[in-house]
Structure formats: C-alpha cells, structure tokens
Amino acid sequence: MVYSYAFRRHLYGSQAPPWAIRHHVLIDLSCLAIVVAVLFFSPAAFANQPVSHLQLMDYHGALPPTGDNALESVSATPLPDQQNINLGINIEPVWLQFKVEAGDPPIVQLNNPLIHQIALHRYLPETSTFSAPIQRVAFTPLLGDELGRWRPVFELTEPGTYWLKLSSPQALRFQLSQTTLPQVNSDWRGFLLGQGLYLGMLLGLLVYNGVLLRFLKNSNYFWYLGFVGSSAVYFFLQKGLMFELVPAFPKLVNEALLFTALSIGIISALSFCRTFLMLPEQDRLMDRLFMVFIVFGLVCLVGTWWLPGHVSVKMFSVLGLGTMTLFCLASWRALQRRFRPARWLLMGWSALIVGCLVFILSIYGVLPHNLVTYYGFQFGSALESLLLSVALADRINLLRRERETLVKEKLRFATMSVTDGLTGLYNRRYLNRHLDESVQQARLQHQPLSLVMLDIDHFKVFNDRWGHLLGDKALQHFADILVEAVCEEDAVCRFGGEEFTIVLRHQPVQQALDVAERIRTMLRTTPLMTDANQAIPLTCTIGVVQYQVPESAKAFIARADSALYQGKEGGRDRVMSDLMTHQGST
Numbered sequence: 001m002v003y004s005y006a007f008r009r010h011l012y013g014s015q016a017p018p019w020a021i022r023h024h025v026l027i028d029l030s031c032l033a034i035v036v037a038v039l040f041f042s043p044a045a046f047a048n049q050p051v052s053h054l055q056l057m058d059y060h061g062a063l064p065p066t067g068d069n070a071l072e073s074v075s076a077t078p079l080p081d082q083q084n085i086n087l088g089i090n091i092e093p094v095w096l097q098f099k100v101e102a103g104d105p106p107i108v109q110l111n112n113p114l115i116h117q118i119a120l121h122r123y124l125p126e127t128s129t130f131s132a133p134i135q136r137v138a139f140t141p142l143l144g145d146e147l148g149r150w151r152p153v154f155e156l157t158e159p160g161t162y163w164l165k166l167s168s169p170q171a172l173r174f175q176l177s178q179t180t181l182p183q184v185n186s187d188w189r190g191f192l193l194g195q196g197l198y199l200g201m202l203l204g205l206l207v208y209n210g211v212l213l214r215f216l217k218n219s220n221y222f223w224y225l226g227f228v229g230s231s232a233v234y235f236f237l238q239k240g241l242m243f244e245l246v247p248a249f250p251k252l253v254n255e256a257l258l259f260t261a262l263s264i265g266i267i268s269a270l271s272f273c274r275t276f277l278m279l280p281e282q283d284r285l286m287d288r289l290f291m292v293f294i295v296f297g298l299v300c301l302v303g304t305w306w307l308p309g310h311v312s313v314k315m316f317s318v319l320g321l322g323t324m325t326l327f328c329l330a331s332w333r334a335l336q337r338r339f340r341p342a343r344w345l346l347m348g349w350s351a352l353i354v355g356c357l358v359f360i361l362s363i364y365g366v367l368p369h370n371l372v373t374y375y376g377f378q379f380g381s382a383l384e385s386l387l388l389s390v391a392l393a394d395r396i397n398l399l400r401r402e403r404e405t406l407v408k409e410k411l412r413f414a415t416m417s418v419t420d421g422l423t424g425l426y427n428r429r430y431l432n433r434h435l436d437e438s439v440q441q442a443r444l445q446h447q448p449l450s451l452v453m454l455d456i457d458h459f460k461v462f463n464d465r466w467g468h469l470l471g472d473k474a475l476q477h478f479a480d481i482l483v484e485a486v487c488e489e490d491a492v493c494r495f496g497g498e499e500f501t502i503v504l505r506h507q508p509v510q511q512a513l514d515v516a517e518r519i520r521t522m523l524r525t526t527p528l529m530t531d532a533n534q535a536i537p538l539t540c541t542i543g544v545v546q547y548q549v550p551e552s553a554k555a556f557i558a559r560a561d562s563a564l565y566q567g568k569e570g571g572r573d574r575v576m577s578d579l580m581t582h583q584g585s586t
C-alpha cells in the first residue's frame, strides 16, 4: 500500500486524477485483504500439540541436579507461550522441564536443528535421580542407507517428568511439540518439498543469470549470482539440510559456514545495489555508507571464524539491519532521481524485510504461527531473488534503450555534420572527403572520374529583386533538380553560396557533359514558382572536367572552377569543359 501510494505520487505528482486514486485505493485494499487472509488462514506450520507443563528451570549446570529433592530444589517459571519458545541468546546451558502423561502422542520433537547441544533426561522418582540422555529416534537419511540420529526427535513411551538441556551460541527459538511418527514424517516430507522448491528456484535463477553474465559481462550479474548463491547456501545450512547429507557434520563448522554465507551474501548484495544504482557516480553519500558496510561485512566474515557465536550473532544483527536500511534508503533516493529500475529493487528488499518481520512477529505471537509466517523469511528471500532478477532485466533494457538512442543520436550528428542545412545536400566538408577518396580510387583502379561544378546565373540580381527568402527557395529548387537529374551513387554537394558540385565516379567527361546538359535544360524548363504562382526563370552555368592523374583533388576542383568561369565569361547558361563546349539556347 505504501508503494502504491508512493508510485501514485511518483506517476501523477500532486495532481493525481480521481480515477487513478480510486484505482490505487482499490488495489491497496485488495492487497491488504489478500495478505491478511494468507497470514491468518494458511495451514498451521506444525499441527502438533505443545508439550504439557513446560517450565524454564532456574538451573544452569552441565548435568541435571541430583539428590532427594532434585526437582523441588530448583525454582521453575512457566513459559508464557508453550508452543513458540523464544529464550534469546544464552551463554550458559538452559534447562526446561515438561511432563508426558499417559495417552500423550509418543513423539516429542524440537524443530530447530541448529541448537548445538540437546540432551533429554527422564526424572526417576524411585531414586530421585535422572536417566542417562535419551537417544534420538533414528531416521533413514535422504541419501545413503545408514541411519541418522541428527534430528531432535525423541520417542517417549513412559509418562513422567523430563528435563531438557539446550546450549547454543545462537538464539534459542523453537517449537517443542508432541506428535506421532507418521505426522513427523509427513511434516518432514512437506518441509523437504518446500526447501526443494526454494532451492530449485534459486538454482534456476543462478543458471539463467549465469548465462546472462557470460554473454553480457556485466558486473551486476556477478554480484547478483553471489547474493543468490549465498542465500541458497545460507538457507541450506540454516534449515539443517547439511546434516541430512552428512549427519555427523560439526555444528560449529555448520554455523561458521552459515555466517560466512550470510556475510558473502550481504557483501554481494551491497555491491550489487551499489553498481545497480550507480552510486559512485550518482549518490556519493550513499556510496560512502555502502563502502563502510562492505568493510564491516568483511570484518564479520573473518570474525565469525574467531569470535564466540553470541558475539557473531550480535554483529550480524547490526550488519543485517544496517544493510536493509541502506538498501531501502538508496533505492528510494534513486527513485527520487527518476531511475525507474530502482522500484524493483525497492520491492525486492521490501519483500525480504516484510518476510523477516512476519517471521519475527510470529515468534512474539502477534501473528499466527503457520506455514507463511514460519517460512516468512524464506518466502521473502525467494520473492526478493525473483524481483532482483526482474530488476536486472529492467536495467539492462533501460541501458539498451539508452544505447540505441545514443547510436541514433550519433548517427544524426554524423549526418548533420556533412549535410547542408538549407538544401539537404552534402556540404563542403563531405565533398572534400569524398573527392579525396574518389581520386584515390580512380588512381588505383584506373577508372574515369568526373567533376561537375554548377553556379546559378545572376543570383545576386535575383536576390536583389526577389529578396533573400525567395533566393533560398531558388537554391532549394535547384538542389531538387540536381538530385532528380543524377543517380543515387553520385554525390551532389553544395560547394558554397549558389555554387554546387557533382562527383561522378566511373564516368568519363562525355557522360558527365550529358548529365550537365540535362540539368541545364531541366532548370531552364522548370522555373521557380512563387507563392503568388508567378514563374521565375532560372539558368545556370556548368563546368565539367575529368580527373587527370596525378593531379590532386584541390587541382581537380580548380580546373572545374576554371571551366565554370569560362562558361560565365562565355555568356552563362551553358556547359563548358576543358575538352569541348556545349552551348545551349539562351
């Protein structure tokens, strides 16, 4: 809704037409209704019942307390939310106590595979002591034939009081529920299917954008791949899938790898955003902040292998929150600069933030605990990866369009630089270049080359009598006749003032004389028509010469000019060459 409002402002400014407001309000309300419906009516994440009488024990020893009054000696606090447990970060072991009653479902499972140490003991009332740690249920792992015992699932057949020890440098957030074995397996299949879909989608994006990187060689794609690849690795490790492949994989290494993937992901995302929004060129302040966070990300990357887990968690929380804020701020500022593809970026990061928020709010019980909220972060990440891919495509499109416009502009300027503004013919600059090339070609290929130089007669008198504006029209009229009289490959140029030239490649002087005569006759028989429909006769004098090796282009022009001059001297309205004279009627 916020974006809808922002885009409305962006699209229409302050003068949004009423229909646009109605139309956006409708979209806003529909979005809100869909989000609320999905959040509240999606299937429950784990349709299992919580364990009963769950209490947090005020005891932090490594082993359960012993002695006659072992249970009574430790004070206990019932947890406010028996289903979704959030005990935060704890450096010392945490002990929980719960009860299993006759008739309860036999399986107790804890749905966080990353907790370093989980030990479950049954209280033995006869001796006032605790049993040895209870073995986890063995499952057939996804790959291989061996049985794995890495999942925190216990089969508790005997009613009684149980003590659960948890120690982990990560935040202790989980659900502890009672269920049946078929339900555990069904949940697990659903979970694996979801993870498979997520990882499959990311893999598709990786391959697709990897191919684009290969062809487009654009650094944005490199950072995008870094980000999506790290997200895939992060969730693979965070959801405990590594233990599915290698049940004995050390938890500490899993955790360090998880944070490594997270920092590489954040560094890639920061670099992606930086190059995507062209911050070094467009937003220096944001660019500096991004650089600070990239350095911080590197520090976290190294630190995670050396620092205690709970310190890493805090550092990454600051890094994550700071980065998210920066993304939104930089994208917003880019939108203000009217950089359109930034909207995809803004939507992508927002999807991740919203996903994250939904997840956190469900932990605190504000939102219901169901599939959407439990996997909110992952949903957000999937949506974000998709939107960023769209953002890349949009940006590449924009760049391509910009490049096409540049090429067109370049072509337009190149054409303008060799075109005469009044007549649309080639100008003197073009003539010089073209004649040089033609002379070279004529020399090398031993081909004839002719030059025709034309000048409107008594043009000064024409201007004086009819004015310069009509004089301009007369020049355009003459230019039209020249273009009509010659072939496309013959270069017709305005030499300057009322003087024109035609370069006739591969043509000897005899043919050039025919062309010249044709022009002279056409001009004579096609007077200039004024707006008042008055016919004004025009004539021209033409000098024609054939190239003679080894003269220069300059000397070639000078000879044509001289032939023209002779024609003027001879009485005008005629074609002259240094070989022969064609005199027309006057």
Ligand SMILES: Nc1nc2c(ncn2[C@@H]2O[C@H](COP(=O)(O)OP(=O)(O)OP(=O)(O)O)[C@@H](O)[C@H]2O)c(=O)[nH]1
Residues within 6 Å of the ligand: 422, 455, 456, 457, 458, 459, 460, 461, 463, 467, 468, 469, 470, 471, 472, 475, 496, 497, 498, 568, 572
């Ligand atoms: N209207 C108009 N006049 C131009 C343009 N360029 C040059 N002229 C005019 O063309 C005239 C050329 O005059 P001259 O060089 O004396 O030649 P002329 O009057 O045609 O006499 P001859 O060439 O000897 O027949 C000048 O009056 C220029 O002002 C132009 O772009 N538009």
